[in-house]
Amino acid sequence: MTQRLILASNNAGKLKEFAQLLAPIGFELHPQGEFDVPEAEEPFGTFVENALAKARHAARLTGLPALADDSGVCIDAFKGAPGVLSARFAGEPKSDARNNEKMVRELAAHADKSAYYYCVLVYVRHADDPQPVIADGVWRGCMIDMPRGAGGFGYDPYFLVPALGKTAAELAPSEKNALSHRGQALRALVEKLK
Numbered sequence: 001m002t003q004r005l006i007l008a009s010n011n012a013g014k015l016k017e018f019a020q021l022l023a024p025i026g027f028e029l030h031p032q033g034e035f036d037v038p039e040a041e042e043p044f045g046t047f048v049e050n051a052l053a054k055a056r057h058a059a060r061l062t063g064l065p066a067l068a069d070d071s072g073v074c075i076d077a078f079k080g081a082p083g084v085l086s087a088r089f090a091g092e093p094k095s096d097a098r099n100n101e102k103m104v105r106e107l108a109a110h111a112d113k114s115a116y117y118y119c120v121l122v123y124v125r126h127a128d129d130p131q132p133v134i135a136d137g138v139w140r141g142c143m144i145d146m147p148r149g150a151g152g153f154g155y156d157p158y159f160l161v162p163a164l165g166k167t168a169a170e171l172a173p174s175e176k177n178a179l180s181h182r183g184q185a186l187r188a189l190v191e192k193l194k
């Protein structure tokens with residue numbers, strides 16, 4: 001049976017990745033924008049708290065089960081920053097180009113370029129669900145200072161996957177989903193929903 005699910009995100013890059021990941025397993029995905037759900041507040045210091053807030057917000061406004069993703073890049077030389085602030089690293093309004101420019105500028109002073117992407121997914125059956133289903137994923141790599149590739153979104157042109165010698169933006173969508181923090185988290189979440 002196909003299950004309707006609200007995706008509690010306004011990020012077009014995430015939407016594409018989820019559409020590809022969820023299509024084969026019987027979920028009918030509806031971005032929250034289809035229901036005019038405005039962006040939720042994300043005031044918390046942990047990914048999981050922000051994801052739970054986004055999932056509850058979408059479920060409350062639509063009356064449907066909701067899936068939220070809170071994710072970001074954590075750079076070792078920056079002690080894990082930008083982390084939960086990845087989308088707004090260079091301030092408002094959100095801009096991937098300005099975020100990347102700031103990241104490259106500030107990382108130039110550091111020899112250690114290692115970083116990882118983190119994603120936590122929270123699924124709620126309804127807004128007050130006392131047992132949210134939670135899964136996460138980590139994808140390690142390192143940051144480079146010249147962009148490569150046209151795929152993905154966000155920090156992907158600067159996120160090198162050392163084992164492949166390619167950035168995340170140089171991977172085909174299916175390759176990125178097979179390796180990424182988001183792909184890992186989603187596969188773990190689906191196992192928990194079975």
Ligand SMILES: O=P(O)(O)OP(=O)(O)OP(=O)(O)OC[C@H]1O[C@@H](n2cnc3c(O)ncnc32)[C@H](O)[C@@H]1O
Nearest residue numbers: 009010011069070071072073086087153154155156
């Ligand atoms: O909150 P929603 O509406 O889902 O959209 P958002 O873009 O604000 O999402 P987050 O608050 O979770 O912030 C995640 C940021 O982390 C970065 N990021 C996360 N996953 C990424 C990925 O797979 N590739 C590149 N950058 C990613 C990117 O800058 C995202 O905007």
Ligand SMILES: [Mg+2]
Nearest residue numbers: 011042070087
């Ligand atoms: Mg956000």
